[in-house]
Amino acid sequence: WPxxxxxxxxxxxxxxxxxxxxxxxxxxxxxxxxxxxxxxxxEPSGLQRLFTVADSGNGVSNFLDPRQWWFINSELTVHVRRVPAGEWIGLDAVTLVGEHGIGTATSILHDASGPLATGAQALMVRPRQAGGG
Structure with missing residues (x-):
């Protein structure tokens, strides 16, 4: 991690x-x-494991240096096609940042059998203050 x-x-x-x-x-x-x-x-259910990982799309595919920028996901939507099998969840994510502090992170979530859900996060992007806050 950074x-x-x-x-x-x-x-x-x-x-x-x-x-x-x-x-x-x-x-x-x-x-x-x-x-x-x-x-x-x-014991966590398959959906609990899925949603725990789905919330990480913007962090996994961060677009900006997290020491200098906040990119907080203000909303998460997950469209589930099936419940995952097994403990491991795959996350393939892309983050895009536009003008005026707006960004999105999109992801495909899968298990060993293949794709099972898509995720979308709305991002609020702001510079960190001097001193990391």
């Missing part, structure tokens, strides 16, 4: 880069597996 991105959610999910990289701007593909359940003592 410098400064660590802990919390990133450590709660196991990541394996396939194409591109979380520390390199541009489109990327990863396999991801949540390491912890959403509810203590409860």
């Amino acid at each position: 410098e400064g991105w660590q802990g919390g959610y990133l450590d709660a999910v196991e990541w394996r880069a396939v194409r591109g990289g979380m520390d390199v701007p541009g489109p990327a593909a990863v396999w991801a597996r949540p390491r912890v359940p959403l509810v203590d003592g409860e």
